[in-house]
Amino acid sequence: ILNVEQSPQSLHVQEGDSTNFTCSFPSSNFYALHWYRWETAKSPEALFVMTLNGDEKKKGRISATLNTKEGYSYLYIKGSQPEDSATYLCAPLRRALTFGSGTRLQVQP
């Protein structure tokens, strides 16, 4: 079983704050890392698919970095907005995607 850890489990920030989360995974036999965003009562939505060590991806105010050698990825949100409130899931890919438990972000207006 692949051990995927995400921290923190939950986070409350004020509108305008910047924040970041961590995803840790075993670095051996790595293929790719997926990040998903899951708003309550909606479908999980893909944010990024990352494969290369040192890879950095950006979508609007959200960006992510990847370190495959040490087995971690960071997700950054710059200037958090209430609509960023969601659970952010990471999932490394080997035979199949293995999801972490997620980081639940709450942005207060």
Next chain:
Amino acid sequence: EAGVVQSPRYKIIEKKQPVAFWCNPISGHNTLYWYLQNLGQGPELLIRYENEEAVDDSQLPKDRFSAERLKGVDSTLKIQPAELGDSAVYLCASSHRTGIYNEQFFGPGTRLTVL
């Protein structure tokens, strides 16, 4: 383009009853996944289909769970009989094909409560 459709969205049943969930993937997506998500945890893969063939069902509890994907399009996941511990969200996802770059598109899930 329509997304992944799942029904029902919510289901409440008594233990030992059967229950079925339905999924319609995005048109043209050959790969279909069923996931189980328990409260406070990430989704866990139950079964993956390539067209109509179940290529990975190692995590499906086959004593009570079954799935089918007739004609390689829609899929149904069944639990018979349901147990209290089956209360969870059941997610369906699809992708154009398997591969490291192929993101999965998820449906909204079916929230099952077993009383």
